[in-house]
Amino acid sequence: MQRLDCVVLGAGAAGLMCAIEAARRGRSVLVIDHADKPAEKIRISGGGKCNFTHLKATPKNYISANPHFCISALKRFTPWDFLDRVVKRGIPYFEKSEGQLFCEDSAMDIIRMLLDDLKAAGGQLRLRTSVGAVEQTYDGFQLNTSGGPIVCEKLVVATGGLSIPKMGATGFAYELARQFGHDIVETRPALVPFTLGPDWQENLQGLSGLSVEARVSAGKTAFSDGFLVTHRGLSGPSVLQISSYWRPGEAVTIDLCPTVAAEKWLLDRKQSRGKQALVTAISELLPRRFAERWIEINGLPADAHVADLPNAALVKMAAAINRWSLTPMGTEGYRTAEVTAGGIDTTGLSSQTMESRFCPGLYFIGECVDVTGWLGGYNFQWAWASGWAAGQAV
Numbered sequence: 001m002q003r004l005d006c007v008v009l010g011a012g013a014a015g016l017m018c019a020i021e022a023a024r025r026g027r028s029v030l031v032i033d034h035a036d037k038p039a040e041k042i043r044i045s046g047g048g049k050c051n052f053t054h055l056k057a058t059p060k061n062y063i064s065a066n067p068h069f070c071i072s073a074l075k076r077f078t079p080w081d082f083l084d085r086v087v088k089r090g091i092p093y094f095e096k097s098e099g100q101l102f103c104e105d106s107a108m109d110i111i112r113m114l115l116d117d118l119k120a121a122g123g124q125l126r127l128r129t130s131v132g133a134v135e136q137t138y139d140g141f142q143l144n145t146s147g148g149p150i151v152c153e154k155l156v157v158a159t160g161g162l163s164i165p166k167m168g169a170t171g172f173a174y175e176l177a178r179q180f181g182h183d184i185v186e187t188r189p190a191l192v193p194f195t196l197g198p199d200w201q202e203n204l205q206g207l208s209g210l211s212v213e214a215r216v217s218a219g220k221t222a223f224s225d226g227f228l229v230t231h232r233g234l235s236g237p238s239v240l241q242i243s244s245y246w247r248p249g250e251a252v253t254i255d256l257c258p259t260v261a262a263e264k265w266l267l268d269r270k271q272s273r274g275k276q277a278l279v280t281a282i283s284e285l286l287p288r289r290f291a292e293r294w295i296e297i298n299g300l301p302a303d304a305h306v307a308d309l310p311n312a313a314l315v316k317m318a319a320a321i322n323r324w325s326l327t328p329m330g331t332e333g334y335r336t337a338e339v340t341a342g343g344i345d346t347t348g349l350s351s352q353t354m355e356s357r358f359c360p361g362l363y364f365i366g367e368c369v370d371v372t373g374w375l376g377g378y379n380f381q382w383a384w385a386s387g388w389a390a391g392q393a394v
């Protein structure tokens, strides 16, 4: 029977970071993953360039039933700490928007760095290994794995959330957490495109691929960023961001031209250049194809001139531009969601070490915990920070 100080389940961002830190402290560490390759989500992240952190990450960029839980870990292992490793390793990177850091060449650079660091620290990695029963013993845990039984003093669960099941995502962390008495904050797909009902799909037919800078809001939360019409619904960064806050049945409001108060603009235009075709005027605010469709679905004549239209029609048109309200049918679900919101209730975990309050020696880190970052490198920063925090303790 193999005996180790620490077993980490899941060779993703959080698990590898934790294992590196524990091994550097001289602990015997084994990382187990059922996949053929480690860190597959890092590989596909950021369009293959891994948006590995956000320099401005603060607890405000995270959604959790307890917004204070992430503070300690994020403070102790900061985006600058991770960047320091990237720089020392000589990985080329670039800043896409302010603070949002990506690999210049490939996400594989990050994976290779983590695997080399693990090896250098003396940690082991075992792939293609599934884990069955996990039992607490008088001095740790016994795991039944497809590679045989293993005993360890500390057990870290870093098996991620439910998003992208095709890549091996499982609910393993939640099941194990329940086994040891933890509550689970209801999980839901987040950072995910919206799907629309047949009416809106028909209205938007032919516009897929069109993008604008929009402000999308749900309840009191709003994000301004790219907005994209897809074949089945809506996507783009602003939509992905708001999807993490959206609840089924709730309406979202989209401002398709946030820099212009369209009502005043259209009424002014009626006075100053009333002979202008409506479509030409609206095309100054929206892409032409969008403008044509918006005129059509708002029931205005295609060949109207601005001055032909009563003020009420212009006001309605302006509202459709600045305050387009619709209720998504749903989301594309875990199939394409970048992350899983919700997860292991943080009230059962130490914010310093990520250790279970119900089962000493058991730790949960990364995406399986009820801490979900915005789009922009925040989720990896949580994985690094929570993995680092546990790595100091296990």
Ligand code: FDA
Residues within 6 Å of the ligand: 009, 010, 011, 012, 013, 014, 015, 032, 033, 034, 035, 038, 039, 040, 041, 042, 044, 045, 046, 047, 050, 051, 052, 053, 129, 130, 131, 158, 159, 160, 161, 163, 164, 167, 168, 169, 170, 171, 172, 336, 337, 338, 339, 365, 366, 367, 368, 376, 377, 378, 379, 380, 381, 383
């Ligand atoms: P992660 O899911 O990475 O790792 C879990 C590991 O556990 C996997 O290797 C899996 O095989 C293994 N596992 C699961 N169940 C198991 C079981 N039962 N037994 C054994 N092993 C098991 N974030 C960001 O900050 N910047 C970005 O650019 C992106 N981009 C991005 C793109 C796409 C397409 C997706 C899907 C996601 C992102 N993300 C992201 C989110 C980011 O990938 C995610 O938050 C982290 O990978 C979470 O890290 P974890 O280590 O917690 O889980």
